[in-house]
Amino acid sequence: MTKTHEIKAQSRKDEGKGASRRLRHASFVPAVVYGAGQPPESIQIEHNTILLAAKHEWFFSSVLDLNVDGKVQKVLVRDWQKHPFKQLMMHMDFLRIDENHAIRVSVPLHFLNQEQSSAGKTSGVVVSHNLTEVEVSCLPKDLPEFIAVDLAALKPGDIVHLSELKLPANVEIVALHLGESHDIAVVTANAVQEEVDEAPAADAAAAPAAPAKKDDKK
Numbered sequence: 001m002t003k004t005h006e007i008k009a010q011s012r013k014d015e016g017k018g019a020s021r022r023l024r025h026a027s028f029v030p031a032v033v034y035g036a037g038q039p040p041e042s043i044q045i046e047h048n049t050i051l052l053a054a055k056h057e058w059f060f061s062s063v064l065d066l067n068v069d070g071k072v073q074k075v076l077v078r079d080w081q082k083h084p085f086k087q088l089m090m091h092m093d094f095l096r097i098d099e100n101h102a103i104r105v106s107v108p109l110h111f112l113n114q115e116q117s118s119a120g121k122t123s124g125v126v127v128s129h130n131l132t133e134v135e136v137s138c139l140p141k142d143l144p145e146f147i148a149v150d151l152a153a154l155k156p157g158d159i160v161h162l163s164e165l166k167l168p169a170n171v172e173i174v175a176l177h178l179g180e181s182h183d184i185a186v187v188t189a190n191a192v193q194e195e196v197d198e199a200p201a202a203d204a205a206a207a208p209a210a211p212a213k214k215d216d217k218k
Contacts, residue, residue: 003145005058006065006072007050009043020091029089033066033075036096043068050089054080057108061133063140066094074099074140099140104174106133107144109186113152119189125156128188134162138171151187160187 009031012023020030027047034040043066053059059077066075079093097103111129114120119127134147147165154160162173163183175182 003058003062004065005053005062006067007045007053008067009045009069011069012042012044015042024088024090029092031092031094033068033073033094033096036098038096041068045092047089050092051087054089058145061105061107061143062145063097063103063143064094076103076105097140102137102139103143104135104137105143106135108133108146109149110146111149111151111187113150114154117151117154117189119154119156119158120151122156122191124193125189125191127151127154128190129186130184130188131186134165134186135174136167136171137174142168142170144168144171149186154187154189156189156191158187158189159185161185 012019012030014022023030023044024047028044029047029050031043031045032040033043062076064075064077066073074097075094076097077092078095081090081092082088083090109129109132114127117127119125136143136147144167147167149160149165151160161183162176165173165186167173175184
């Protein structure tokens with residue numbers, strides 16, 4: 001069952017760069033909620049609330065309960081702006097969703113049991129995670145917080161494609177509807193061959209023998 005994550009916010013009337021600057025100085029994040037056929041709504045959220053939530057994967061890939069002045073709306077994080085080098089969120093956009101219509105969201109992949117696999121235990125085999133997230137389509141109630149990729153049976157030389165991922169019920173991978181060419185590799189287990197530098201030996205063999213030193217006759 002999908003967990004519920006609530007974010008509390010307050011509505012705001014002041015808009016513009018000056019108002020946003022004052023909000024940030026007061027430790028609030030200016031944000032906008034839009035979509036679902038309703039007019040955009042300007043809101044503000046305590047910065048610590050955003051900072052703590054943003055440390056979790058679910059904040060960016062789950063349906064959130066956005067509580068604005070006691071009124072809860074189902075939303076997704078659609079955009080955010082961070083300070084170039086400070087731990088500071090500058091602005092956020094939230095998209096309202098319709099619980100009866102499918103949504104498309106990028107969901108993180110969690111790779112499990114790699115250390116227990118024969119590929120993970122074999123010396124000289126490099127296991128590559130070519131994707132860290134995948135875009136899925138489903139109803140909001142079916143949206144998973146992540147997709148588990150069990151690598152316990154991974155062997156040297158194996159490739160795990162998108163079509164081989166085990167998905168929750170009623171969840172589809174968007175790329176697989178675009179054709180076989182989009183069924184890309186998610187995980188590869190390739191043996192790395194060490195190159196032996198034979199140049200010194202070859203150079204030694206190719207070098208002409210030094211001429212014998214003749215004794216000087218006096």
